[in-house]
Amino acid sequence: xxxxxxxxxxxxxxxxxxxxxxxxxxxxxxxxxxxxxxxxxxxxxxxxxxxxxxxxxxxxxxxxxxxxxxxxxxxxxxxxxxxxxxxxxxxxxxxxxxxxxxxxxxxxxxxxxxxxxxxxxxxxxxxxxxxxxxxxxxxxxxxxxxxxxxxxxxxxxxxxxxxxxxxxxxxxxxxxxxxxxxxxxxxxxxxxxxxxxxxxxxxxxxxxxxxxxxxxxxxxxxxxxxxxxxxxxxxxxxxxxxxxxxxxxxxxxxxxxxxxxxxxxxxxxxxxxxxxxxxxxxxxxxxxxxxxxxxxxxxxxxxxxxxxxxxxxxxxxxxxxxxxxxxxxxxxxxxxxxxxxxxxxxxxxxxxxxxxxxxxxxxxxxxxxxxxxxxxxxxxxxxxxxxxxxxxxxxxxxxxxxxxxxxxxxxxxxxxxxxxxxxxxxxxxxxxxxxxxxxxxxxxxxxxxxxxxxxxxxxxxxxxxxxxxxxxxxxxxxxxxxxxxxxxxxxxxxxxxxxxxxxxxxxxxxx
Ligand SMILES: NC(=O)C1=CN([C@@H]2O[C@H](COP(=O)(O)OP(=O)(O)OC[C@H]3O[C@@H](n4cnc5c(N)ncnc54)[C@H](O)[C@@H]3O)[C@@H](O)[C@H]2O)[C@@H](O)CC1
Ligand SMILES: Nc1ncnc2c1ncn2[C@@H]1O[C@H](COP(=O)(O)OP(=O)(O)O)[C@@H](O)[C@H]1O
Ligand SMILES: [K+]
Numbered sequence: 091x092x093x094x095x096x097x098x099x100x101x102x103x104x105x106x107x108x109x110x111x112x113x114x115x116x117x118x119x120x121x122x123x124x125x126x127x128x129x130x131x132x133x134x135x136x137x138x139x140x141x142x143x144x145x146x147x148x149x150x151x152x153x154x155x156x157x158x159x160x161x162x163x164x165x166x167x168x169x170x171x172x173x174x175x176x177x178x179x180x181x182x183x184x185x186x187x188x189x190x191x192x193x194x195x196x197x198x199x200x201x202x203x204x205x206x207x208x209x210x211x212x213x214x215x216x217x218x219x220x221x222x223x224x225x226x227x228x229x230x231x232x233x234x235x236x237x238x239x240x241x242x243x244x245x246x247x248x249x250x251x252x253x254x255x256x257x258x259x260x261x262x263x264x265x266x267x268x269x270x271x272x273x274x275x276x277x278x279x280x281x282x283x284x285x286x287x288x289x290x291x292x293x294x295x296x297x298x299x300x301x302x303x304x305x306x307x308x309x310x311x312x313x314x315x316x317x318x319x320x321x322x323x324x325x326x327x328x329x330x331x332x333x334x335x336x337x338x339x340x341x342x343x344x345x346x347x348x349x350x351x352x353x354x355x356x357x358x359x360x361x362x363x364x365x366x367x368x369x370x371x372x373x374x375x376x377x378x379x380x381x382x383x384x385x386x387x388x389x390x391x392x393x394x395x396x397x398x399x400x401x402x403x404x405x406x407x408x409x410x411x412x413x414x415x416x417x418x419x420x421x422x423x424x425x426x427x428x429x430x431x432x433x434x435x436x437x438x439x440x441x442x443x444x445x446x447x448x449x450x451x452x453x454x455x456x457x458x459x460x461x462x463x464x465x466x467x468x469x470x471x472x473x474x475x476x477x478x479x480x481x482x483x484x485x486x487x488x489x490x491x492x493x494x495x496x497x498x499x500x501x502x503x504x505x506x507x508x509x510x511x512x513x514x515x516x517x518x519x520x521x522x523x524x525x526x527x528x529x530x531x532x533x534x535x536x537x538x539x540x541x542x543x544x545x546x547x548x549x550x551x552x553x554x555x556x557x558x559x560x561x562x563x564x565x566x567x568x569x570x571x572x573x574x575x576x577x578x579x580x581x582x583x584x585x586x587x588x589x590x591x592x593x594x595x596x597x598x599x600x601x
Contacts, residue, residue, distance in 0.1 A: 091320065092306065093313040093515065094277045096221040096256045099301075102276075102309070106302040115181045117299060118148060121275055122155030124297040125215075125248060128273055129156075130163060133213075141168045141208055142215040143238065144182075144196070145252070146175055151182035152248050153217025154196075158189050169196035170206060172218045174231050201230040208241035216245055216267045218252035221279070225261075227253055232265035239268045247272045250279055251290040259286050259479045266290050276301050278315050283504040283515045284480040285467075313513040321555045322589060324548045328364070337366030338408035338541030342387075342534065343429070344441070346422070347396035349415030350376035352441070352530045355575050356414050357387045359534030362582045363556070365541040369407070373397050398422045401429040410435050411537030413443020414530045423450065430456035436540050437461040440533040441469070448472035454494055460546045462536055464499040466529065484513065497550050499536075501529060505554050509547045518558025520573075522565040527575030532557045535582070559585040 094102065107114055140160060144153035150171070157169045169189070189196065197206065208214060216238065219227065227235065235253050238245060245267060250256065253266035256279055260266045272282070272294040281287035282294055314320065329336065340360050345353040350372060357370045357380070369388040370380055374395040381389055392398045399421040410433065416422055426446050430453055437458055439447065444465050447453055465473060470483070474490045477483040491498045491508045498508040503521070507514040535557050539549035560581040564573045
């Protein structure tokens with residue numbers, strides 16, 4: 091699913107209006123109708139007070155049109171026009187007239203206004219600013235936002251929480267609506283997914299306002315939000331006459347004394363995602379535990395007992411996952427550097443592999459092109475340097491990925507995959523996955539997919555999505571709190587099955 095910028099949404103509006111030959115306020119009416127239906131189906135005529143705060147642009151216009159529909163259905167509403175500018179939009183004015191025609195008189199709020207009372211049981215509709223916000227809200231509007239946030243009322247934001255710009259972090263973090271729920275039109279906004287800007291909403295949902303499908307399909311975007319229809323076509327079905335060699339031989343390199351479990355989990359995930367063969371390369375001390383815990387894997391050991399000192403394997407792997415639990419012993423660092431020079435198979439580099447790269451930038455040029463690097467934010471910072479904010483982070487990470495022709499997976503609540511200037515935002519996963527070893531599982535999964543012949547970008551996209559889905563299924567069975575990395579592995583199979591499950595309505599009973 092594409093993530094459009096505000097400019098692209100305005101373009102889609104214009105295109106739709108021209109192609110469908112509709113007046114511009116028809117889109118606003120569609121938006122308001124969708125908002126109304128969402129609320130009405132939940133409230134079913136409840137006697138709650140709904141306070142609508144409407145700006146003077148089109149976001150405000152949506153709010154004003156919604157107020158009319160709510161009133162017509164008998165709801166108890168209070169409408170406030172947040173009069174932050176003289177430049178009222180045409181469709182806002184049109185809807186304001188329609189409201190007045192129905193004898194509904196909004197209260198106009200200005201810079202000297204008394205803050206309206208909001209009871210904790212009220213519902214607030216936030217339609218102050220939408221995607222048109224392009225500078226800091228003035229002080230009094232900021233105060234109004236603070237007042238709404240302090241009210242404890244349920245806050246339903248129209249399109250985007252007011253005060254949150256679409257393409258940068260907020261000017262003042264206090265002057266942004268904290269939305270209980272966001273109903274966003276047609277496409278998700280990038281700010282919903284970044285750690286610094288995603289905190290302003292609890293949950294969000296898209297409302298379809300019928301923007302032109304052809305435009306949405308053909309317009310190129312810088313970011314995509316990965317949902318099932320995006321990842322499903324990447325899947326490579328297993329063939330009837332295939333054998334284990336068909337699905338590749340993966341090599342997992344890592345581990346040190348006390349950190350052999352990282353390799354075990356990566357190896358297990360690699361096998362579970364479908365790699366034909368898996369060999370683990372570990373220090374001698376890992377031999378018995380690995381052979382016991384993961385009998386399906388083959389194990390090669392280093393001559394050193396507690397750390398890796400030389401990486402030599404007697405076969406050519408189809409894909410390599412390297413770095414988990416590796417440590418940064420000077421001999422391991424040297425072995426890692428040598429291995430990079432002598433190897434050309436595609437790689438997934440994680441954990442200490444990334445820390446070593448950060449300390450030895452001279453190694454980076456030896457990383458095979460199209461390798462997948464999977465840093466969490468701290469590891470990314472070591473690689474690309476400090477950033478000012480999340481948007482700066484994205485630019486720095488993009489530049490790194492372009493310069494080194496690698497694929498970056500920035501792990502987090504919405505892991506973000508960057509490749510060749512384009513970003514893919516993951517939709518699966520949950521806070522239960524913030525647990526030791528879940529990154530090792532991801533590395534194993536991406537390596538296992540690459541070994542089977544998925545191209546590195548496909549493996550990263552499919553692997554990140556499937557990893558999150560396995561975590562979601564795991565959490566649904568045992569809670570966020572109790573989910574462990576091994577619980578993610580145990581649900582990789584269920585995640586595959588879930589991918590191919592059709593919604594119940596689509597399942598036709600057999601006759
Ligand atoms: N395709 C869509 O998604 C549709 C979007 N609509 C709504 O239209 C909204 C966008 O409307 P607008 O472009 O009118 O923009 P907004 O309603 O977000 O903002 C109003 C205007 O205020 C000005 N402004 C920006 N920052 C300001 C500040 N800090 N202080 C004072 N004034 C400021 C800008 O010039 C802006 O145009 C969307 O968020 C959505 O709610 C709907 O009406 C219909 C279709
Ligand atoms: N709050 C969260 N929501 C969704 N996914 C998460 C969350 N926290 C962590 N994850 C996922 O869990 C994994 C954690 O990886 P990492 O930090 O490397 O863990 P470890 O080093 O313990 O293996 C990543 O894939 C990340 O996207
Ligand atoms: K809003």
